[in-house]
Amino acid sequence: MRVLATLLNEWRLFRRDLAGMVLLFLMPLGLTVVMALIQDAPFREYRDYVFDVLWVDNDGGPMAAKLHDALSSGQFRLIDTVSGRRLDSTALRNLVQTGDYKMGIVIPAGISAEVVNSANQVANEMSKSTGAVGKLPARDTRSLTIAMYFDPVSKQAMKLSLLNAIDKQLTRTQAEMILGRLSDKLASLDSTQQTRFNLQEKLQAVGVREYSTGNAKAAQLNTNSVQHNVPAWAIFGLFFIIIPIAGNMIREREEGSLMRIRLIPGSYYSIITGKLLFYVLLGIGQFYTMLLAGRLLMPLLGLPALYMGHAPLALLVTVTMIALTATAYGLLVGALFQTPNQALPFGALSIVILSAIGGIWVPVEILPAGLQQLAKVSPLYWGLDAINNLFLRSGGFATVWKPLLILLGYTLVFVALSGWIEQSRRR
Amino acid sequence: MLLIHDVHKTYRQAVEPTLQGLSLQFPRHCIAGLLGPNGAGKTTTISIICGLVNADGGQVEVLGLDTATQLAQIKQKIGVVPQSIALYPTLSAQENLEYIGKLYRLPNKILREKISHYLQLFGLEKNAHKAIRHYSGGMRRRANIIASLLHDPELLILDEPTAGVDVQSRNMILEFLRDYHRQGHSILYTSHLLEEAQQLCEEVAIIDHGRLLVQGNPAALMQLHQCLSLEQVFLHVTGRGVRD
Known part of the structure; x- marks a missing residue:
C-alpha cells in the first residue's frame, strides 16, 4: 500500500511538472533523431557511396578500357569531361588541387601495349x-605508372x-593475359585436345564468401547509424532521469516533505521502492518511445528502420535493468548533494562522461x-552491450545475463551508498 | 507523557554540544510548553523525541515507550507539526493529505472522512484542490497541522505552530489545540510567543544551552521568580543578552 501510494504520489508530482515531462521525452527523442541523421554518413560503408573520379586516358587501348569498365561498374563514376572540355593531365591535377574533385587518375600512353x-x-x-x-x-x-591524384582532405579509407x-x-x-597466352601455348602442344584448356577456370576453384554467425535477419544488418544511435542515445536519455530524481530528492529535503515521511512509522525502503518503481516505469516508457x-x-527520415532482435522478453528485462x-x-546523486546547484x-556532466567512455558517442x-x-x-557500456547483443547479435537471455548482472551490481552499490549517506545525516 | 533523562547531543562539525545532559518530565494529558531562546536545543529535543535525530547518550521515553527500541510504536502514537511546512508545494492539500494518510495505512473510507472533517474544521475545504504553494502563510500552517492529525495521535508535538500567521489563523489554531486537549490528548508545544504559552500551557520547561533551567506551571513559576509574566520569568532565567 505504501509502495503504491508513493508511486501514485510521484506520478502526481511528475504530472504537475509538464515542462519537465515534455523535456524528459522530447529532448532524448530529438537528440536520438539528430545524432542518427548526423552520424548516418560516417556509419555508411564506403561501398554504399559512388565517388566522382576524374579520368584521363592517354592510352586508348584495351587495358585502359578494362580499367574504365571495372571502376565504373563499382563505386566510382569516371569523369573525362568537365564543363564541356575534355580533360588532360594538367586540368585534372588543377581540379583536384582546388578541391573541386577528390581524386583523379591519369592512364599513361602505352599501358595496354606494355601489358x-x-x-x-x-x-x-x-x-x-x-x-x-x-x-x-x-x-x-618499360616501366609505366598510372598516376593518381587526391585532394589533401580525402580520407585514407577513400584513397585505399x-x-x-x-x-x-x-x-x-595482367593475369588474364598471361593465362590466355599460356592456354594458347598448351593447346598448340596437344593437337588432340578438342577444347581449349581453361587455366583461368582452374585457378578459380577456391573462393571467399561471408557467412553469418547469428541468425539470417541479423546477418543482413551492418552496424548502421540507426542501430548504433537509437539504443545508445536512448540509454543516454534514460540515464538523464537522474536529474528529476536527484532534484526531487533535494527538494523534498529542502521543503520538509522528506521529514514528514520520516515521521511516519514504517520502513523508508517502502518509500524508496515506490519512487524507484515509478522512475523505472518512466524510464521504460521513455526507452520504448x-x-x-x-x-x-527513422524510415520516414530516409534512415533504415531499427531492428529490435527476436527476444522481446529479454529486451524488456534488459531495459528494466538499465x-x-x-x-x-x-x-545516489540526490543523497550525495545538498543543493540542486x-x-x-x-x-x-557525469552522465556525459560515462556515456563518452561507455561507447555511446562512438x-x-x-x-x-x-x-x-x-x-x-x-x-552505460554494459547497457549498450546488452542491447547490442539482443539487436545486432540477435541473442536472447543467454547473451545478456552477464551485463545484466553487472548492472544489478551497480544498482545495489548505488542504493546501498545512498542509504548509507541518508542514514549518516541523522547522526 | 514525556521523560527525558540526561540526554546529550553534539552534531558533527559543531563547536559546542547542543544538548548537555538535558532532563525533564511532562505528565500525560497536559499541554506542555518547551521554551527557550534561539539555539537553546528545542528543535533538537523534538527531533530526538520523534526519531529524526539520534541522541549521543541518555534516555528518552515518549508515552511510556523508549525511543531507542520502540520508535515505530512511538511514531504511530505521536503527531508532529514541524516548524517548516512539510508538505509538497505543487500538490493540493487534498493530495498531500491522501498520500500521508496512506503512508499511515488508513483505510480509504476513514481517510476520506478525516480529510473532509479536518479541512472543514480548519476552513480549508474550499481550497482543498488548490496547490499548497498558492496558499497564504496561515493556510499552509493549518494544512501542516492537519497532516499531523490524520492518524489521531495521542500526543501532538508542535514546533512554533503559530509563527508568521495572522491573528485569525493563530486564534483558530489555539482554539483547536484547546479542543484537542479537552478530548484527552497530550500536547507538547514550542514557541517564542511567551504570552501565548502562558495562556495555553499547563506546564512549561525553559531550557538554554542544552540544559533545563526551570520547569513548572506558568503561574507557579511567576510566583517563584516574583514576575508578572512568563516572559519576565524567561528573561530572568535566560538573561537579556541577544542570541544568534
Missing part, C-alpha cells in the same frame, strides 16, 4: 622451357578504396585499447 608485351615475354619463357615452337613478339620491359580497386584490376587483367521512433520515425541502474544512480551539474571498438578497458567502468 601485352609482359604477357608475351612470360609466354615466350614458358615456350623455351617446354620446347614449344613459335615466339610471340616481345621487347624489353580506389588504390585497391585499380591494383586489383591491373593484377587481374525511443525504440518506436527508431522503428517508425532503468533500475539509472534510477539508483539518481538516488551541486547535484544537477554533477549529474548531467562504438567502443574504434576507441584506443586503454579507453576500451576504461569503458567497462561505465554502466
Whole structure:
C-alpha cells in the first residue's frame, strides 16, 4: 500500500511538472533523431557511396578500357569531361588541387601495349622451357605508372578504396593475359585436345564468401547509424532521469516533505521502492518511445528502420535493468548533494562522461585499447552491450545475463551508498 | 507523557554540544510548553523525541515507550507539526493529505472522512484542490497541522505552530489545540510567543544551552521568580543578552 501510494504520489508530482515531462521525452527523442541523421554518413560503408573520379586516358587501348569498365561498374563514376572540355593531365591535377574533385587518375600512353608485351615475354619463357615452337613478339620491359591524384582532405579509407580497386584490376587483367597466352601455348602442344584448356577456370576453384554467425535477419544488418544511435542515445536519455530524481530528492529535503515521511512509522525502503518503481516505469516508457521512433520515425527520415532482435522478453528485462541502474544512480546523486546547484551539474556532466567512455558517442571498438578497458567502468557500456547483443547479435537471455548482472551490481552499490549517506545525516 | 533523562547531543562539525545532559518530565494529558531562546536545543529535543535525530547518550521515553527500541510504536502514537511546512508545494492539500494518510495505512473510507472533517474544521475545504504553494502563510500552517492529525495521535508535538500567521489563523489554531486537549490528548508545544504559552500551557520547561533551567506551571513559576509574566520569568532565567 505504501509502495503504491508513493508511486501514485510521484506520478502526481511528475504530472504537475509538464515542462519537465515534455523535456524528459522530447529532448532524448530529438537528440536520438539528430545524432542518427548526423552520424548516418560516417556509419555508411564506403561501398554504399559512388565517388566522382576524374579520368584521363592517354592510352586508348584495351587495358585502359578494362580499367574504365571495372571502376565504373563499382563505386566510382569516371569523369573525362568537365564543363564541356575534355580533360588532360594538367586540368585534372588543377581540379583536384582546388578541391573541386577528390581524386583523379591519369592512364599513361602505352599501358595496354606494355601489358601485352609482359604477357608475351612470360609466354615466350614458358615456350623455351617446354620446347614449344613459335615466339610471340616481345621487347624489353618499360616501366609505366598510372598516376593518381587526391585532394589533401580525402580520407585514407577513400584513397585505399580506389588504390585497391585499380591494383586489383591491373593484377587481374595482367593475369588474364598471361593465362590466355599460356592456354594458347598448351593447346598448340596437344593437337588432340578438342577444347581449349581453361587455366583461368582452374585457378578459380577456391573462393571467399561471408557467412553469418547469428541468425539470417541479423546477418543482413551492418552496424548502421540507426542501430548504433537509437539504443545508445536512448540509454543516454534514460540515464538523464537522474536529474528529476536527484532534484526531487533535494527538494523534498529542502521543503520538509522528506521529514514528514520520516515521521511516519514504517520502513523508508517502502518509500524508496515506490519512487524507484515509478522512475523505472518512466524510464521504460521513455526507452520504448525511443525504440518506436527508431522503428517508425527513422524510415520516414530516409534512415533504415531499427531492428529490435527476436527476444522481446529479454529486451524488456534488459531495459528494466538499465532503468533500475539509472534510477539508483539518481538516488545516489540526490543523497550525495545538498543543493540542486551541486547535484544537477554533477549529474548531467557525469552522465556525459560515462556515456563518452561507455561507447555511446562512438562504438567502443574504434576507441584506443586503454579507453576500451576504461569503458567497462561505465554502466552505460554494459547497457549498450546488452542491447547490442539482443539487436545486432540477435541473442536472447543467454547473451545478456552477464551485463545484466553487472548492472544489478551497480544498482545495489548505488542504493546501498545512498542509504548509507541518508542514514549518516541523522547522526 | 514525556521523560527525558540526561540526554546529550553534539552534531558533527559543531563547536559546542547542543544538548548537555538535558532532563525533564511532562505528565500525560497536559499541554506542555518547551521554551527557550534561539539555539537553546528545542528543535533538537523534538527531533530526538520523534526519531529524526539520534541522541549521543541518555534516555528518552515518549508515552511510556523508549525511543531507542520502540520508535515505530512511538511514531504511530505521536503527531508532529514541524516548524517548516512539510508538505509538497505543487500538490493540493487534498493530495498531500491522501498520500500521508496512506503512508499511515488508513483505510480509504476513514481517510476520506478525516480529510473532509479536518479541512472543514480548519476552513480549508474550499481550497482543498488548490496547490499548497498558492496558499497564504496561515493556510499552509493549518494544512501542516492537519497532516499531523490524520492518524489521531495521542500526543501532538508542535514546533512554533503559530509563527508568521495572522491573528485569525493563530486564534483558530489555539482554539483547536484547546479542543484537542479537552478530548484527552497530550500536547507538547514550542514557541517564542511567551504570552501565548502562558495562556495555553499547563506546564512549561525553559531550557538554554542544552540544559533545563526551570520547569513548572506558568503561574507557579511567576510566583517563584516574583514576575508578572512568563516572559519576565524567561528573561530572568535566560538573561537579556541577544542570541544568534
